[in-house]
Amino acid sequence: NAGVTQTPKFQVLKTGQSMTLQCAQDMNHNSMYWYRQDPGMGLRLIYYSASEGTTDKGEVPNGYNVSRLNKREFSLRLESAAPSQTSVYFCASSTLAGLTDTQYFGPGTRLTVL
Amino acid sequence: AQSVTQPDIHITVSEGASLELRCNYSYGATPYLFWYVQSPGQGLQLLLKYFSGDTLVQGIKGFEAEFKRSQSSFNLRKPSVHWSDAAEYFCAVATLNTGNQFYFGTGTSLTVIP
Numbered sequence: 277n278a279g280v281t282q283t284p285k286f287q288v289l290k291t292g293q294s295m296t297l298q299c300a301q302d303m304n305h306n307s308m309y310w311y312r313q314d315p316g317m318g319l320r321l322i323y324y325s326a327s328e329g330t331t332d333k334g335e336v337p338n339g340y341n342v343s344r345l346n347k348r349e350f351s352l353r354l355e356s357a358a359p360s361q362t363s364v365y366f367c368a369s370s371t372l373a374g375l376t377d378t379q380y381f382g383p384g385t386r387l388t389v390l
Numbered sequence: 391a392q393s394v395t396q397p398d399i400h401i402t403v404s405e406g407a408s409l410e411l412r413c414n415y416s417y418g419a420t421p422y423l424f425w426y427v428q429s430p431g432q433g434l435q436l437l438l439k440y441f442s443g444d445t446l447v448q449g450i451k452g453f454e455a456e457f458k459r460s461q462s463s464f465n466l467r468k469p470s471v472h473w474s475d476a477a478e479y480f481c482a483v484a485t486l487n488t489g490n491q492f493y494f495g496t497g498t499s500l501t502v503i504p
Contacts, residue, residue, distance in 0.1 A: 279431070289411075309492075311494075316399075316496060317496060318480055318494040318495055318496040319480065319494040320494070320499050321435070321491065321492050321493075324492075332490065334491065334492070335491060335493065337434055340406050366434070368433075368434075374484075374486075374490065375424045375484040375486070375491070375492045376441065376484045376486070377438065378435075378436045379436065381432050381433030381434045381435070383431075383432065383434050384432075384433060
């Protein structure tokens with residue numbers, strides 16, 4: 277049972293390049309989330325999907341787009357990467373729809389934008 | 391605005407000593423409160439959560455937290471710390487009545503000395 281998996285683990289981009297971070301969960305969870313973690317700032321919610329077919333903005337959505345491809349997969353896309361998007365990105369999932377349930381986190385993707 | 395404050399950036403305790411990590415929240419309604427732990431290079435794991443009822447909640451790994459509405463606090467405690475407790479600890483709040491959001495505090499880094 278893999279839980280929440282994220283690919284890639286590491287990525288280096290140049291300013292202006294685009295990329296998609298992939299997240300998948302095998303726990304049949306309804307909700308999925310994307311966070312970024314920056315030193316001294318904790319984790320900040322970028323987008324979440326309470327159920328298949330729905331997405332909602334979190335605290336810091338600007339510069340990102342998301343797709344809930346199916347119940348298992350939730351991708352995060354950077355259309356034109358900027359140095360301010362250098363961060364560690366975490367995907368999470370939870371059983372219930374909404375933000376009050378226990379979240380299970382993936383191992384993270386470390387992204388550097390030069 | 392809703393927020394979570396963890397006033398201690400870093401705490402050092404001796405193995406076997408007691409531990410208290412502070413968390414204060416700013417939210418008008420009854421909050422949904424969480425404590426998560428992050429080991430180095432890992433994702434986050436839920437320690438415990440509070441929604442309603444008994445204000446003293448028990449979690450995994452021997453941790454407990456007490457909700458005090460009068461102080462807007464949700465402090466995490468452990469009576470006897472083990473070396474394996476060294477990690478980063480995050481308090482978090484889910485807010486539902488003014489737009490669904492999830493906020494993490496900035497974290498407290500715990501060092502355990504033998």
